[in-house]
Amino acid sequence: MNNKNQGYIFFSFFLILVVAQTSCKHEEGEYHSIIDKIKNKSKNYHGVTLSSESYLGDDKMIKITEDGHTFLIPERKGKLKSFKCSECHSKPLSQINDEDLKKAHWDIKIVHANEKTMNCLTCHNSNNMDELKSITGKSIDFNRSYNLCNQCHTKQFDDWKGGAHGKRIGGWAPPRASLSCVNCHNPHNPSFEKKWPERYNSQKTKERK
Amino acid sequence: MSEKNKKWFSLNLNNNSNKTSTSCGCGKTSGGCKTHNQEEIDENVFFNDAVDASVGEQRPKDGIDQVFDVKMDRRTAFKKLTASLLIGAGAVSTSCSTLASDESKEKAQIDWEEQFKGNYKLMSNEEKEATVTRLVRSYQLRTGKTLNMSSVDAQKDVLYGYAFNISKCQGYMDCVNACVEENNQDRNSQMQYIRIHEMKDGKGFNFNESDDNYYHEVPAEGHFYMGTQCFHCDNPPCVEVCPVQATWREDDGLVVVDYDWCVGCRYCMAACPYDGRRFNWSKPEVPEEQINKNQHYLGNRMRKKGVMEKCTFCVQRSRAGKNPACVEACPTGARIFGNLLDPNSTIRWVLENKKVFRLKEDLGTEPKFWYFMD
Amino acid sequence: MRRLKVFVSLIKDSLDVITRGSKKYHLWMGFLTLFMLIGMYCYSFQLDEGLSVTGMTDRVSWGLYISNFTFLVGVAAAAVMLVMPTYVLKDIDFKQAVLIGEGLAVAALIMCLAFVVADMGGPSVLWHMIPGIGVFNFPNSMLTWDVIVLNGYLFLNISIPFYILFRHYQGKKSKTSVYVPGALLSVFWAVAIHLVTAFLYQGLQARPFWNNALLGPRFLASAFAAGPALIIIILAIIRTNTAFKIDDKTIKKLALVVTVAAQINLIMLISELFKEFYAPTHHSESAYYLFFGLNGKTALLPWIWTSITLNVTATIILTFHKLRNNFKFLFFACFILFVAIWIEKGFGLIVPGFIPGPYGKIAEYTPTIIEIGVTLGIWSLGAFIFTMLAKTAIEIETGKLRYKK
Numbered sequence: 001m002n003n004k005n006q007g008y009i010f011f012s013f014f015l016i017l018v019v020a021q022t023s024c025k026h027e028e029g030e031y032h033s034i035i036d037k038i039k040n041k042s043k044n045y046h047g048v049t050l051s052s053e054s055y056l057g058d059d060k061m062i063k064i065t066e067d068g069h070t071f072l073i074p075e076r077k078g079k080l081k082s083f084k085c086s087e088c089h090s091k092p093l094s095q096i097n098d099e100d101l102k103k104a105h106w107d108i109k110i111v112h113a114n115e116k117t118m119n120c121l122t123c124h125n126s127n128n129m130d131e132l133k134s135i136t137g138k139s140i141d142f143n144r145s146y147n148l149c150n151q152c153h154t155k156q157f158d159d160w161k162g163g164a165h166g167k168r169i170g171g172w173a174p175p176r177a178s179l180s181c182v183n184c185h186n187p188h189n190p191s192f193e194k195k196w197p198e199r200y201n202s203q204k205t206k207e208r209k
Numbered sequence: 210m211s212e213k214n215k216k217w218f219s220l221n222l223n224n225n226s227n228k229t230s231t232s233c234g235c236g237k238t239s240g241g242c243k244t245h246n247q248e249e250i251d252e253n254v255f256f257n258d259a260v261d262a263s264v265g266e267q268r269p270k271d272g273i274d275q276v277f278d279v280k281m282d283r284r285t286a287f288k289k290l291t292a293s294l295l296i297g298a299g300a301v302s303t304s305c306s307t308l309a310s311d312e313s314k315e316k317a318q319i320d321w322e323e324q325f326k327g328n329y330k331l332m333s334n335e336e337k338e339a340t341v342t343r344l345v346r347s348y349q350l351r352t353g354k355t356l357n358m359s360s361v362d363a364q365k366d367v368l369y370g371y372a373f374n375i376s377k378c379q380g381y382m383d384c385v386n387a388c389v390e391e392n393n394q395d396r397n398s399q400m401q402y403i404r405i406h407e408m409k410d411g412k413g414f415n416f417n418e419s420d421d422n423y424y425h426e427v428p429a430e431g432h433f434y435m436g437t438q439c440f441h442c443d444n445p446p447c448v449e450v451c452p453v454q455a456t457w458r459e460d461d462g463l464v465v466v467d468y469d470w471c472v473g474c475r476y477c478m479a480a481c482p483y484d485g486r487r488f489n490w491s492k493p494e495v496p497e498e499q500i501n502k503n504q505h506y507l508g509n510r511m512r513k514k515g516v517m518e519k520c521t522f523c524v525q526r527s528r529a530g531k532n533p534a535c536v537e538a539c540p541t542g543a544r545i546f547g548n549l550l551d552p553n554s555t556i557r558w559v560l561e562n563k564k565v566f567r568l569k570e571d572l573g574t575e576p577k578f579w580y581f582m583d
Numbered sequence: 584m585r586r587l588k589v590f591v592s593l594i595k596d597s598l599d600v601i602t603r604g605s606k607k608y609h610l611w612m613g614f615l616t617l618f619m620l621i622g623m624y625c626y627s628f629q630l631d632e633g634l635s636v637t638g639m640t641d642r643v644s645w646g647l648y649i650s651n652f653t654f655l656v657g658v659a660a661a662a663v664m665l666v667m668p669t670y671v672l673k674d675i676d677f678k679q680a681v682l683i684g685e686g687l688a689v690a691a692l693i694m695c696l697a698f699v700v701a702d703m704g705g706p707s708v709l710w711h712m713i714p715g716i717g718v719f720n721f722p723n724s725m726l727t728w729d730v731i732v733l734n735g736y737l738f739l740n741i742s743i744p745f746y747i748l749f750r751h752y753q754g755k756k757s758k759t760s761v762y763v764p765g766a767l768l769s770v771f772w773a774v775a776i777h778l779v780t781a782f783l784y785q786g787l788q789a790r791p792f793w794n795n796a797l798l799g800p801r802f803l804a805s806a807f808a809a810g811p812a813l814i815i816i817i818l819a820i821i822r823t824n825t826a827f828k829i830d831d832k833t834i835k836k837l838a839l840v841v842t843v844a845a846q847i848n849l850i851m852l853i854s855e856l857f858k859e860f861y862a863p864t865h866h867s868e869s870a871y872y873l874f875f876g877l878n879g880k881t882a883l884l885p886w887i888w889t890s891i892t893l894n895v896t897a898t899i900i901l902t903f904h905k906l907r908n909n910f911k912f913l914f915f916a917c918f919i920l921f922v923a924i925w926i927e928k929g930f931g932l933i934v935p936g937f938i939p940g941p942y943g944k945i946a947e948y949t950p951t952i953i954e955i956g957v958t959l960g961i962w963s964l965g966a967f968i969f970t971m972l973a974k975t976a977i978e979i980e981t982g983k984l985r986y987k988k
Binding site (some may be wrong): 212318324327328331398404406416417418419437446449450452453454455469470471472474475476478479480481482484486487488489490491492514515516517542559572573574 | 605633634635637639641642644645702703705706708709711712717718719720723724725726727730758783786787788789790857868936937939940941942943944
């Protein structure tokens with residue numbers, strides 16, 4: 001009887017051992033959280049072989065570096081329909097101010113801040129139509145028009161430099177290419193209209209009845 | 210006594226199907242030329258076999274089957290009891306036949322091999338390429354058109370992360386549209402991986418009272434919008450519970466599903482806290498002209514009924530360096546995607562400089578999808 | 584060789600036994616066969632069109648099938664309530680009912696396996712789970728644990744009674760050294776099967792309705808109430824319809840087991856209600872939906888309140904000695920307790936776990952005719968198998984069926 005009991009005890013002990021060994025969950029738990037994992041794994045970061053250059057298409061890009069961030073933005077001057085305003089307008093603004101003729105760019109309404117803050121001359125240089133100017137009168141190239149926006153919208157500019165504001169094009173792989181401010185926002189009327197959503201799910205409505 | 214027994218012999222209570230006659234030269238009674246009908250009957254047989262298999266050899270053979278269908282019981286009780294085997298037998302018998310055309314023979318051969326391949330995670334590169342070739346060829350045989358399917362593995366030094374800007378989302382649902390077009394989801398059940406929740410200002414992130422099926426002008430006054438989808442957790446509960454390891458987390462952080470390995474138990478769907486997974490309750494159908502032909506084995510290739518699927522961060526695009534369809538489509542730039550291991554990436558900048566949070570942090574799932582506001 | 588001969592003869596004799604019987608017997612088997620055929624017919628729709636013919640959706644992805652599966656695992660585990668007193672406590676009063684109990688366990692387990700297969704999206708690829716040729720995600724996935732314990736329990740419950748019956752068939756006594764260790768193992772194993780099944784749900788942090796510590800013990804309590812209740816009813820039927828003798832004492836002792844288990848079950852229910860409703864949190868939404876309805880969605884209210892009423896009534900009846908020992912009251916109480924626990928474990932547990940969904944949305948679940956058809960088919964299958972096993976066992980145990988050289 002004693003042997004039998006001993007046998008049972010040994011067997012159950014062995015069984016418990018086996019169960020304990022096999023039930024430990026297979027855990028890759030070297031990292032406590034994803035942030036730890038990111039920190040550790042980026043120590044030996046060698047870069048990726050993928051590139052998003054092929055996805056940029058035919059658009060001409062220029063590389064800018066602001067505050068340590070280097071990325072591509074679309075070139076602007078080639079896209080403006082009649083750029084090099086001075087090719088047609090040879091006289092400076094003060095001289096083409098004629099009462100009989102229609103006002104230039106009469107169809108552009110400025111819906112941007114208010115009259116006390118913004119008018120045409122806030123950004124445009126009346127002496128040089130081919131360039132923009134800052135609040136203090138320094139000239140700003142059309143390709144770098146974001147330098148105008150960042151005079152007031154500093155927070156959005158910081159976000160844009162980092163990549164949290166605005167749209168990235170191409171792909172996620174370097175080199176980074178982002179759209180600049182004027183690619184989305186019309187500088188004369190920067191806000192967006194409301195619209196209807198792209199789709200509606202009738203199946204969901206059915207399920208929830 | 211024997212008369213009484215004979216009386217019951219004539220009632221073929223259990224198996225109605227197996228005695229189909231075949232014109233095939235192989236002489237198998239359980240196979241036959243491969244037709245749609247045959248498939249159904251075989252699966253019926255399978256149900257019985259499965260019941261038998263679980264009890265079969267161990268139970269004292271006093272079942273009615275033993276008496277009425279000795280041939281089937283003896284033959285199948287000792288083989289691997291799977292319906293696929295029976296279907297495969299049909300495939301083989303078709304291949305044996307001199308009447309079937311070369312194309313249908315090739316198709317049968319492909320279907321046979323596809324049925325018995327292993328788990329994608331465990332395949333070698335050659336096996337992966339082989340299965341991709343088979344799938345592409347099968348599609349060609351069926352429709353005459355060709356696909357572009359890739360089986361590219363995870364890149365080194367890549368860990369995908371995603372950030373969503375709540376202030377920027379205006380509820381346009383361009384992302385939902387793009388996702389459906391990119392990933393060949395079932396149109397009949399209007400399957401969508403992405404949900405956009407419209408929430409009222411001032412109530413916090415109150416999902417209970419949010420509306421994820423709105424249809425009015427957006428952005429609506431006094432509301433904000435949040436999108437959810439599979440968050441590709443780093444500690445995914447869905448991966449833990451899959452009984453066959455049909456879903457797993459790849460080295461680049463994507464949680465993927467091998468559609469051909471999934472058995473359809475839906476345990477992963479019960480385990481996901483974020484409503485990330487979708488099930489094909491019926492055969493998924495996409496109109497031919499809307500099928501996206503650039504596919505990845507783990508991504509947007511055509512699925513079959515009875516398997517699980519989910520957002521894959523567009524593996525067919527992201528492993529080629531492109532952004533997922535939702536990120537590409539969002540007109541406001543509310544969605545940010547990139548490589549978490551690259552210290553210069555935009556996603557890293559967002560994590561380090563914006564106030565980010567994730568949903569249901571307390572559950573310990575470590576999702577790789579962060580939310581932030583301007 | 585001789586054993587094989589005896590085995591073949593046992594099979595032949597069992598077939599004789601099964602195909603002979605009174606008119607009532609034949610009617611019963613015919614009735615069950617009819618429902619099995621209906622079930623097969625409905626299942627063929629499901630195989631053809633996929634699970635969309637059921638009422639399950641992405642929101643409530645487990646419904647009638649898994650509810651029945653969960654309940655029946657409990658019934659199967661309850662067979663141990665007969666084995667334990669007989670072999671551990673050496674209480675002779677339970678001995679007659681042991682084989683019936685184990686037969687019930689086998690039938691219930693086959694039903695469980697059938698429900699699981701019926702619920703699968705891809706039954707033809709279930710071979711993917713076989714270790715070796717497929718991938719078996721043990722020990723991470725609780726489903727794999729469940730597969731192991733359920734199949735092991737099935738094997739135990741087939742082999743031990745088979746051994747005993749085989750010996751008795753030959754007129755020999757069965758050796759205790761062979762079957763007692765197995766019987767002891769099956770006691771622990773029975774607790775394991777239901778605990779593991781409970782862990783399937785308990786381990787999901789995504790479903791707060793299930794993710795509490797009391798789910799496992801609650802499953803055990805309700806199983807040990809519902810299973811023996813069914814056994815009592817079955818023993819009563821066997822007593823009246825066959826020559827198998829079952830003492831009143833056996834039934835009365837079983838009734839005591841049911842009573843205690845039902846009382847513990849009620850206490851656990853009260854504990855759960857307190858936790859959910861004393862200081863409700865966001866996680867109590869499922870309980871609110873179940874007991875009081877949410878946002879006007881009240882589909883489960885009639886079910887759960889019927890279940891609770893029946894449960895409490897049955898427990899009260901069973902608590903009073905006078906009523907419990909009056910067999911008419913006893914059978915009635917056992918029946919309503921069985922139904923109450925079926926509802927509680929099915930619609931009262933599985934479905935509300937999914938409602939509301941992860942983002943608070945409510946989509947209710949209603950089973951379709953096809954689901955109900957397949958369910959009835961599988962229950963008929965279980966009853967059919969049980970009847971066959973019980974009839975054979977009874978014939979052998981009453982000495983009528985013996986091996987003739």
